[in-house]
Amino acid sequence: MIRVQNADKSYEKGTKALDGLCINVERGSIYGLVGTNGAGKTTIIRSIMGILMLDAGEITVDDETVYDNEQVKQRIGYVSDDPFAYRGYTLNEMGAYTAGLYENWNEDRFRTMLADYNLDGKAKLSSLSKGMRKQAAFILAMSVMPEHLVLDEPIDGLDPLVRRKTWKYIIDDVAEREMTVLVSSHNLREMEGYCDHIGIISEGRMVIERDLEDLKTDVHKVQVAFLDEEEDTFAKAMEGMKVIHHEKRGSVHVAIVCESAEKIQETLQDYNTPVLDLLPLTLEEIFIYELGGDSHEIDNII
Amino acid sequence: MRSTTSSNEIMTIVRDNFKRFWTVPAFCLFLFLVSGFVPVVLLGTGDGLVDFSMISFNENVGYVPCMLILAIGSGMTVFSYLQSPSAANYVHSLPISRSKLFVANVLSGLLMIAAPIVINGIIMSIVGMNALFITWTIVTFICCAAMFAITVFAAMISGNTLMHLFNAGFFNGVLTMILVVILAVCDSLLVGYETQGGLLDFILRSNALTAAIGETSRSWICLAYLAVTAAFLIIAWLIYKKRPIERSGNSLIFSWTRALLFLICVSCGAILSGLFFATILSADPTIGFNKDMIVGLVLGGLAVFVVGSVLIDRSAKIFTKRNILPAAIALGLAFAVTLGMSADVLGYNKYVPEASEVKSVCIDTAHSELFNSYDGDYSLITFRGESVFYKEAKDTEEIAGMHYPGFSSEESINAVIALQQALINQERNDMTELDCVKIIYELNNGKHVTRSYNLYVPPDSDQTSFDLDPAIRKAAGDLYESKEFKQIYSLNNLKDDYFEKGGITYCVDYDEEDPNDGFYAISNKDVEGLKEAMEKDFQELGYDKAFQYKGVISIIRKDNNTYDEDSEEAFADVLDIPIPKDAKHTKAWLKEHEDLWK
Numbered sequence: 001m002i003r004v005q006n007a008d009k010s011y012e013k014g015t016k017a018l019d020g021l022c023i024n025v026e027r028g029s030i031y032g033l034v035g036t037n038g039a040g041k042t043t044i045i046r047s048i049m050g051i052l053m054l055d056a057g058e059i060t061v062d063d064e065t066v067y068d069n070e071q072v073k074q075r076i077g078y079v080s081d082d083p084f085a086y087r088g089y090t091l092n093e094m095g096a097y098t099a100g101l102y103e104n105w106n107e108d109r110f111r112t113m114l115a116d117y118n119l120d121g122k123a124k125l126s127s128l129s130k131g132m133r134k135q136a137a138f139i140l141a142m143s144v145m146p147e148h149l150v151l152d153e154p155i156d157g158l159d160p161l162v163r164r165k166t167w168k169y170i171i172d173d174v175a176e177r178e179m180t181v182l183v184s185s186h187n188l189r190e191m192e193g194y195c196d197h198i199g200i201i202s203e204g205r206m207v208i209e210r211d212l213e214d215l216k217t218d219v220h221k222v223q224v225a226f227l228d229e230e231e232d233t234f235a236k237a238m239e240g241m242k243v244i245h246h247e248k249r250g251s252v253h254v255a256i257v258c259e260s261a262e263k264i265q266e267t268l269q270d271y272n273t274p275v276l277d278l279l280p281l282t283l284e285e286i287f288i289y290e291l292g293g294d295s296h297e298i299d300n301i302i
Numbered sequence: 303m304r305s306t307t308s309s310n311e312i313m314t315i316v317r318d319n320f321k322r323f324w325t326v327p328a329f330c331l332f333l334f335l336v337s338g339f340v341p342v343v344l345l346g347t348g349d350g351l352v353d354f355s356m357i358s359f360n361e362n363v364g365y366v367p368c369m370l371i372l373a374i375g376s377g378m379t380v381f382s383y384l385q386s387p388s389a390a391n392y393v394h395s396l397p398i399s400r401s402k403l404f405v406a407n408v409l410s411g412l413l414m415i416a417a418p419i420v421i422n423g424i425i426m427s428i429v430g431m432n433a434l435f436i437t438w439t440i441v442t443f444i445c446c447a448a449m450f451a452i453t454v455f456a457a458m459i460s461g462n463t464l465m466h467l468f469n470a471g472f473f474n475g476v477l478t479m480i481l482v483v484i485l486a487v488c489d490s491l492l493v494g495y496e497t498q499g500g501l502l503d504f505i506l507r508s509n510a511l512t513a514a515i516g517e518t519s520r521s522w523i524c525l526a527y528l529a530v531t532a533a534f535l536i537i538a539w540l541i542y543k544k545r546p547i548e549r550s551g552n553s554l555i556f557s558w559t560r561a562l563l564f565l566i567c568v569s570c571g572a573i574l575s576g577l578f579f580a581t582i583l584s585a586d587p588t589i590g591f592n593k594d595m596i597v598g599l600v601l602g603g604l605a606v607f608v609v610g611s612v613l614i615d616r617s618a619k620i621f622t623k624r625n626i627l628p629a630a631i632a633l634g635l636a637f638a639v640t641l642g643m644s645a646d647v648l649g650y651n652k653y654v655p656e657a658s659e660v661k662s663v664c665i666d667t668a669h670s671e672l673f674n675s676y677d678g679d680y681s682l683i684t685f686r687g688e689s690v691f692y693k694e695a696k697d698t699e700e701i702a703g704m705h706y707p708g709f710s711s712e713e714s715i716n717a718v719i720a721l722q723q724a725l726i727n728q729e730r731n732d733m734t735e736l737d738c739v740k741i742i743y744e745l746n747n748g749k750h751v752t753r754s755y756n757l758y759v760p761p762d763s764d765q766t767s768f769d770l771d772p773a774i775r776k777a778a779g780d781l782y783e784s785k786e787f788k789q790i791y792s793l794n795n796l797k798d799d800y801f802e803k804g805g806i807t808y809c810v811d812y813d814e815e816d817p818n819d820g821f822y823a824i825s826n827k828d829v830e831g832l833k834e835a836m837e838k839d840f841q842e843l844g845y846d847k848a849f850q851y852k853g854v855i856s857i858i859r860k861d862n863n864t865y866d867e868d869s870e871e872a873f874a875d876v877l878d879i880p881i882p883k884d885a886k887h888t889k890a891w892l893k894e895h896e897d898l899w900k
Contacts, residue, residue, distance in 0.1 A: 011548060049395045051547050070311075073397035084392035086322060100314030101396050 001027045007057035017043040019204035028178035032195035040204040041184040045152045049078050077146030081153040083137035085125035092121040102144040110143040131157050151183040192283040216280050225252045225275035311398040315406035323379040330372040331418035337364020358434035360515045373446040374470050376414045377453025380407040385463045390550035404542050415446045445514035448527040449474050451534035458541040459559045461552035481505045483570045490577050491643040493651040496754035553614045561628040568606045568632035575602020591644035603633040654722050659745050662708035663718045666740040672778045711786040721777035725755035728771045733758035779845030793837045839885035847884045
């Protein structure tokens with residue numbers, strides 16, 4: 001597993017990128033890391049990869065410290081948000097270079113994936129498009145047969161077919177080898193479809209870290225209209241439940257309620273409600289409501 | 303599936319570096335061959351066309367830039383990944399520790415340096431059929447390795463390629479630059495400062511590039527620069543372990559380097575500019591802390607500050623606190639140094655040792671107007687300055703390639719001390735500058751004190767010793783007429799073989815106005831009489847009479863001729879003994895022996 005404990009990191013001009021951040025990625029899970037721009041996603045991912053030194057805190061992979069640890073890094077595959085290749089190198093040459101550094105390099109897989117992604121091994125990486133360079137980086141990372149895969153916005157910019165293919169490789173390895181995956185992305189709809197755990201960070205701190213299904217179960221969008229409504233009908237009905245957002249559109253109340261569907265229905269059944277819809281929130285909606293609202297709303301969701 | 307490829311990370315990095323950067327050693331090998339091997343093969347080493355030994359001492363116009371490109375180029379390429387954020391992130395995500403990464407890249411660089419040097423050394427050794435290029439290989443590799451190590455250090459503190467290049471050049475040359483500034487300040491502002499030897503020699507050895515040139519002291523250079531290489535690599539490794547990768551892309555990784563660069567560059571630039579304004583541009587003949595100096599200090603400091611700030615910050619916003627503070631301190635330092643030296647706070651200008659402190663003293667008697675002929679054509683002691691001619695030459699000092707005997711008697715030492723005092727006090731303003739006089743004291747505590755003073759005469763004078771300050775002439779006369787001086791420079795003190803009978807021919811070149819003037823051979827048996835006559839005149843004549851010459855007697859030792867095949871000329875050992883107008887004994891002997899050249 002990947003564990004980050006109380007990570008602090010500041011940059012030169014005093015910018016605090018990480019502020020006591022904690023992350024727990026269980027073995028065999030696909031962990032989606034989301035956050036606003038500048039929240040600290042790339043910083044923590046680079047720290048997990050041993051590129052950056054933390055000011056405080058600890059990062060361990062399978063209970064071993066990562067920083068400057070060759071053996072741990074042998075087991076980690078990494079795709080950066082800005083894939084790099086040596087100038088003038090072809091895919092084959094980068095493959096040979098990577099093979100010289102990773103003990104578990106799988107040449108067969110490398111060749112298979114090149115063919116599957118329809119990439120020419122003799123092509124210079126500098127001549128490829130940005131999307132193709134990301135594919136190449138992904139192929140190289142997967143060919144080292146990692147136990148842990150760390151992806152920093154790998155899917156962004158890829159076409160749907162390639163994205164689907166990429167996720168398939170990831171899921172297959174998770175299923176077959178219990179590979180652990182940590183992926184950051186802004187494509188929340190896609191993350192919702194593949195991740196089983198979610199971590200939402202803001203300003204260098206973890207806001208929510210939970211099993212995705214549990215998260216979606218505990219938050220609902222309620223659309224309700226009351227017959228013979230009085231001024232405080234809605235407030236009385238929602239008494240005892242956490243409402244993080246409320247607006248009225250005509251006679252219909254739209255609210256985000258942090259409560260299970262059963263509890264909400266049970267509460268509202270005592271009222272005459274010609275309109276009552278309970279809708280699960282998408283990850284995107286959870287993200288927006290968690291990070292787009294006032295701070296007390298964030299406190300409420302926790 | 304486990305890979306069958308070798309997992310030796312270091313060799314993978316080394317192989318990859320050679321694959322990517324082979325052009326650096328290849329180009330340098332080409333340059334070495336074009337500069338050395340090709341001229342030797344095509345033109346040969348005869349007839350003075352190609353000096354093989356000079357090439358082996360790196361005194362070759364192609365070898366010098368080649369060493370620079372090889373050392374700095376290798377250092378910049380193997381650590382180029384540190385100067386790019388994406389490259390730095392990628393490399394440090396790989397399963398290789400920073401220490402192994404450092405070792406792999408240093409090893410790559412050293413191998414890239416060694417390859418062209420060893421290949422060129424082998425080729426030139428075969429061509430020259432001697433061992434000169436074995437030494438060349440060792441010395442050149444060590445000096446290039448030192449420059450490489452400093453470039454590696456520069457990589458650790460730099461964040462982009464431009465700053466890496468600047469810092470590589472800066473740290474390779476910073477000691478030399480500081481020493482040059484010190485030398486310039488001392489030479490310009492200290493009265494009596496001697497630039498030759500000592501500090502100047504050290505400057506030439508103070509950076510690995512110039513240290514690799516020339517043939518002197520190669521063993522200590524190798525040891526010194528091996529130590530430099532080791533020290534800089536260790537320091538670089540220690541810094542690398544702590545280097546924050548997120549700062550790759552910034553000009554400087556550590557804030558202290560900004561302050562250091564400003565401090566050294568602004569102060570050196572200000573001082574050099576101040577001296578330039580005060581010496582070259584100033585109408586004031588006296589170099590000192592005047593308004594020209596102040597203007598130069600300010601303009602030079604400002605110019606370096608602006609250029610340096612733009613280079614580091616890559617922005618027009620240069621007047622920031624972190625830039626201005628170290629620059630202001632540097633400018634203050636420059637002002638303090640120049641003002642202090644001008645005001646002689648160290649007491650250098652006025653320092654004259656006490657006679658009781660002096661063990662012996664040498665003085666340059668061959669090149670200064672102190673002991674020159676009235677018409678300036680002959681120095682009294684053109685040869686007499688050279689102690690190799692004398693039996694009792696002890697405590698000698700080398701001045702401008704000649705060895706001078708030391709004076710140790712109280713009379714002589716007091717005369718030289720008085721002379722030095724007179725030289726310090728002589729008038730300089732609106733005077734014509736003549737050659738300089740160099741004085742070297744050996745003190746009782748073993749230390750040496752060296753001073754060099756120009757002689758000054760009125761601008762409308764004949765520029766001879768007779769136009770010198772009377773106090774100088776008095777002191778010089780006291781020295782010339784001292785018992786020790788007469789004893790050391792006595793003709794009886796010459797090594798016997800110059801007056802040895804048998805096999806030596808003496809020629810007389812006497813009286814340029816005489817229609818019979820020319821070279822004449824005289825027999826050995828007459829030489830004793832001539833020598834006795836000249837010795838009497840030397841002992842009897844005082845300083846005022848000794849330098850008005852009538853002619854010169856040249857003693858030529860033909861059996862010691864050296865024949866130079868290249869020029870097809872013979873060079874003989876010659877002693878020129880000027881004959882003063884009042885040398886009555888010598889004139890009498892020549893008159894008596896007129897038949898020898900009539």
